[in-house]
Amino acid sequence: KDSGKLAQVVPFEVENLVPMPLDDLAIGSLILPPGQMENGIPREQKGSDVLVTAAPKDKVAEHLRFLAQADVEPSAINVDAMALYSVTQFLRNEHSGVPNDLAIIDVGASKTTLCLIHEGRPVVLRTILWGGNQLTHALAIREACSFADAERRKRTMGVGQVDAWLEPLLRELRVTIQAYEGAERGRFTHCWVSGGGAKLREVGGFVARQLGLYPVGPRQGFGPDS
Numbered sequence: 001k002d003s004g005k006l007a008q009v010v011p012f013e014v015e016n017l018v019p020m021p022l023d024d025l026a027i028g029s030l031i032l033p034p035g036q037m038e039n040g041i042p043r044e045q046k047g048s049d050v051l052v053t054a055a056p057k058d059k060v061a062e063h064l065r066f067l068a069q070a071d072v073e074p075s076a077i078n079v080d081a082m083a084l085y086s087v088t089q090f091l092r093n094e095h096s097g098v099p100n101d102l103a104i105i106d107v108g109a110s111k112t113t114l115c116l117i118h119e120g121r122p123v124v125l126r127t128i129l130w131g132g133n134q135l136t137h138a139l140a141i142r143e144a145c146s147f148a149d150a151e152r153r154k155r156t157m158g159v160g161q162v163d164a165w166l167e168p169l170l171r172e173l174r175v176t177i178q179a180y181e182g183a184e185r186g187r188f189t190h191c192w193v194s195g196g197g198a199k200l201r202e203v204g205g206f207v208a209r210q211l212g213l214y215p216v217g218p219r220q221g222f223g224p225d226s
Contacts, residue, residue, distance in 0.1 A: 035119030081115040081125035096221025099190040107197025158201040
């Protein structure tokens with residue numbers, strides 16, 4: 001529970017697990033909360049589980065320079081999937097009914113970020129190189145129009161008009177979720193589709209059905225502003 005001691009110990013613990021010299025990496029760590037049982041009571045555990053993240057320092061510096069150009073000075077730097085997890089922690093602190101077993105699927109323009117939360121803790125973080133741009137590109141080919149025109153058309157469509165093009169993403173999501181559940185660690189119950197891709201009409205319910213999960217909504221704390 002000593003954050004200073006943790007910062008000293010973690011780099012030596014992960015030195016043999018990362019493919020780069022420690023001097024070239026920015027390393028962060030987070031003590032995970034204990035897993036929660038179905039009734040919300042934390043499980044008893046003797047030690048602590050620590051999630052460690054690492055990124056090349058030059059990449060972090062590149063992002064910081066980009067932010068500085070916009071006169072933005074960040075108070076914290078985090079991995080994108082962990083930012084998604086932070087949303088669930090915030091909502092939980094607001095006394096919302098956030099599910100303990102949740103798949104967060106953040107669909108961006110060039111990639112989809114997946115954060116699997118089991119018993120209230122992040123257990124799998126994954127980036128899938130598929131985003132809304134692929135959908136727009138396929139639509140531009142079908143409609144024989146420019147990328148910009150296809151993007152405008154896409155924003156007026158429902159998921160039923162483009163569902164076949166979502167299959168590559170759905171396939172990767174199924175593989176990842178089933179791989180975790182197949183190790184008998186438990187099952188996920190809900191999913192939340194976020195990001196720009198979530199603006200496609202009815203996409204949340206569609207993805208949930210395809211994955212055999214329930215979509216979250218205002219009842220679980222995920223209102224339109226979340």
